[in-house]
Amino acid sequence: MIAFRKYYVVTGLIVITIFSLLSLENCSQNEKAPADGSEQRRFAGSEACIRCHRDIYEQHLRSFHHVTSAPANGQTLKGDFDSANKFYYNDHLFIAAEKKQGGFYQTAYVNDVPKLSRPFNIVVGSGKRGQTSIYWFQNYLFELPLTYFTETNEWTASPGYSRKADFNRSITSRCLECHSTYFQEITDKDAKADEFSKTNFILGVECEKCHGPAVEHIAFHDQHPGEKIGHAIFNPAKASREQSLDLCRLCHGGRLSKTKPSFSFQPGDRLFDFFRQDTGKPISEMDVHGNQYGMLAASKCFKNSGMTCISCHDGHKNESMQTVQFYVKCETCHNSAAHNTCKLASTVRQDFLRINCINCHMPVEASKAIMVLRKNESIPTSAHMRSHYISVYKDISKRILSEKNSGL
Numbered sequence: 001m002i003a004f005r006k007y008y009v010v011t012g013l014i015v016i017t018i019f020s021l022l023s024l025e026n027c028s029q030n031e032k033a034p035a036d037g038s039e040q041r042r043f044a045g046s047e048a049c050i051r052c053h054r055d056i057y058e059q060h061l062r063s064f065h066h067v068t069s070a071p072a073n074g075q076t077l078k079g080d081f082d083s084a085n086k087f088y089y090n091d092h093l094f095i096a097a098e099k100k101q102g103g104f105y106q107t108a109y110v111n112d113v114p115k116l117s118r119p120f121n122i123v124v125g126s127g128k129r130g131q132t133s134i135y136w137f138q139n140y141l142f143e144l145p146l147t148y149f150t151e152t153n154e155w156t157a158s159p160g161y162s163r164k165a166d167f168n169r170s171i172t173s174r175c176l177e178c179h180s181t182y183f184q185e186i187t188d189k190d191a192k193a194d195e196f197s198k199t200n201f202i203l204g205v206e207c208e209k210c211h212g213p214a215v216e217h218i219a220f221h222d223q224h225p226g227e228k229i230g231h232a233i234f235n236p237a238k239a240s241r242e243q244s245l246d247l248c249r250l251c252h253g254g255r256l257s258k259t260k261p262s263f264s265f266q267p268g269d270r271l272f273d274f275f276r277q278d279t280g281k282p283i284s285e286m287d288v289h290g291n292q293y294g295m296l297a298a299s300k301c302f303k304n305s306g307m308t309c310i311s312c313h314d315g316h317k318n319e320s321m322q323t324v325q326f327y328v329k330c331e332t333c334h335n336s337a338a339h340n341t342c343k344l345a346s347t348v349r350q351d352f353l354r355i356n357c358i359n360c361h362m363p364v365e366a367s368k369a370i371m372v373l374r375k376n377e378s379i380p381t382s383a384h385m386r387s388h389y390i391s392v393y394k395d396i397s398k399r400i401l402s403e404k405n406s407g408l
């Protein structure tokens with residue numbers, strides 16, 4: 001037991017040392033040309049849309065896309081900074097989330113002596129399930145070792161961090177490609193990790209991530225105020241099924257290995273011009289986290305219809321807590337006119353079927369990919385997500401039906 005503890009302390013110290021070594025290298029701060037040819041890409045910013053699309057803009061501010069990355073501050077940070085602010089890796093090493101000198105920090109303490117402190121600079125994740133934070137060091141971004149985990153309302157070890165108080169995990173451009181609108185990458189050829197411009201980035205998944213850079217669109221409509229048809233802008237609802245799906249799949253399609261620099265893909269593009277075509281895993285190996293596309297695409301609904309993500313989702317609204325209402329979307333295809341209603345329709349009341357439609361056919365499952373290590377636990381705890389594999393789940397259905405009967 002004691003031997004284990006020592007091992008943990010030593011690991012913590014080693015990690016901190018490695019960090020300091022890396023800090024001495026790569027001191028060049030010169031900004032270089034972006035790798036993805038994006039100098040020509042001109043973003044207007046979401047505020048520029050307010051003038052002509054105020055309602056959508058206001059909906060978007062309440063969406064999870066908008067807050068999925070933001071500057072770290074008193075408004076955006078989740079988690080306790082006062083009393084329940086420590087996470088113990090072992091008896092000798094803990095990390096504390098601290099507010100000091102007007103800023104927010106994570107500090108590693110070894111035998112109660114502060115050893116290393118790094119700021120919260122940017123939050124990643126809305127906090128619906130959790131929030132991980134990252135910090136700048138020169139042109140690099142690194143992940144902080146503690147993550148706020150919403151299900152249990154506490155600080156935990158960041159996903160994938162088991163026994164190491166690691167301040168040295170670099171953030172890749174692919175992480176930012178999914179959680180922000182744009183980061184200018186300025187990686188040096190021999191750099192050990194991706195480097196970013198500290199001035200040229202846009203946090204949040206903003207309007208132009210899904211519609212493409214809009215400077216030209218705005219200029220056109222300023223010059224043609226009577227024009228009722230949108231010009232020089234991508235609308236997923238009017239694109240092909242593949243184009244519409246590829247946009248969502250860029251971030252909701254699981255792990256993809258890129259063949260072009262991150263941030264090259266633009267709305268309307270085909271995904272596999274930028275990523276290696278994946279071989280397709282069996283459904284049992286897909287995770288409910290981050291791969292809504294893969295799971296949906298394995299469903300009969302998807303295979304036998306022209307379904308896209310926006311058959312059920314609105315591009316702008318925050319639909320959280322409206323789970324029950326989704327049955328309306330199912331009934332656009334599954335209705336008595338089409339003769340493909342639920343097999344239970346003859347034996348179970350319609351209102352009961354509607355209220356539980358999603359719970360029976362798209363149940364919530366534990367993720368194997370988003371798992372965090374909680375205090376005093378050796379096995380990580382999962383976040384829970386809705387399965388997009390629409391199917392018949394016999395056991396879950398039985399349970400839901402029996403709950404109904406026991407309640408009567």
Ligand code: HEC
Pocket residue numbers: 044045046048049050051052053207208211214217218221222227228229230231233234235238
């Ligand atoms: C000067 C006014 C103006 C501004 C500013 C503006 N738009 Fe538009 N936009 C229009 C008009 C007019 C249309 C056509 C009518 C409609 O669909 O609302 C349109 C349509 C659209 C469409 C639908 C296109 C289609 O083919 O259906 C999208 C998407 C869009 N705009 C996105 C944006 C975004 C994103 C911004 C901000 C970055 C923006 N617009 C700023 C005037 C503007």
Ligand code: HEC
Pocket residue numbers: 064065067068124125126127128129177178179180205209210236247248249250251252309310313314315318319320
């Ligand atoms: C640039 C990456 C990106 C693109 C493109 C994208 N999303 Fe997302 N989406 C995210 C991220 C990241 C989250 C998680 C936000 C959070 O809670 O931090 C998310 C969250 C969501 C949610 C969950 C909201 C909730 O209630 O938890 C839905 C639904 C969703 N996206 C649908 C879509 C659809 C449909 C498309 C295509 C039209 C799309 N997304 C395109 C990155 C993206």
Ligand code: HEC
Pocket residue numbers: 046049053056057058060065205206207208209210211235236237310313314315316
């Ligand atoms: C996650 C991707 C995503 C983001 C972010 C996003 N949109 Fe959209 N937008 C869509 C999708 C999908 C559609 C088509 C289906 C629909 O209307 O939901 C759409 C449709 C539109 C339309 C045309 C249809 C309509 O409802 O008038 C406009 C205009 C528009 N968006 C503007 C904006 C503006 C302005 C913002 C930012 C404030 C924004 N969008 C942010 C995905 C997105």
Ligand code: HEC
Pocket residue numbers: 124125126127128129130131132143171172174175176178179250251252253254255256288289290291292385
């Ligand atoms: C391929 C795209 C992709 C990459 C890469 C990615 N994420 Fe995510 N992430 C998502 C999507 C989509 C969601 C929300 C839906 C889900 O979990 O299925 C999400 C959810 C999250 C959440 C939980 C948000 C919430 O409150 O629900 C956190 C925290 C997070 N990601 C952090 C990160 C960090 C940090 C990285 C990089 C080190 C990263 N993600 C890499 C797509 C991605």
Ligand code: HEC
Pocket residue numbers: 300301302304305306307311326327329330331332333334340357358361362390391392
């Ligand atoms: C765009 C149309 C469409 C929508 C929307 C849709 N489905 Fe389907 N669904 C289908 C089609 C087509 C099939 C295949 C029917 C067949 O093979 O005979 C199907 C099959 C199914 C099956 C049988 C699956 C299996 O593996 O045997 C279930 C269960 C189902 N849908 C439930 C739902 C639920 C629940 C929703 C809403 C969350 C939904 N569907 C939304 C078109 C749709």
Ligand code: HEC
Pocket residue numbers: 248249252292293294296307308309310311312313319320321322323326329330358362384385386387388
């Ligand atoms: C047949 C309807 C349907 C389709 C099609 C669909 N979704 Fe969903 N999605 C749902 C329902 C229902 C929920 C649960 C909503 C809730 O509980 O708030 C959901 C939730 C989500 C969430 C939040 C995850 C969670 O656990 O809360 C994300 C992210 C998401 N969808 C993305 C997508 C993407 C990306 C696509 C396209 C690949 C897609 N969805 C297609 C019905 C659908």
Ligand code: HEC
Pocket residue numbers: 327330331334340341342343344352353354355356357358360361392393394396397398400401
């Ligand atoms: C209590 C759980 C439960 C609820 C609620 C429920 N279903 Fe079902 N559904 C089932 C089960 C179980 C089956 C398979 C029955 C069988 O094969 O005998 C089924 C079968 C189906 C099928 C046919 C699949 C096939 O094999 O052809 C469709 C389509 C379907 N459901 C759609 C829906 C829709 C849409 C809703 C909501 C409006 C809904 N169901 C509500 C449990 C449920």
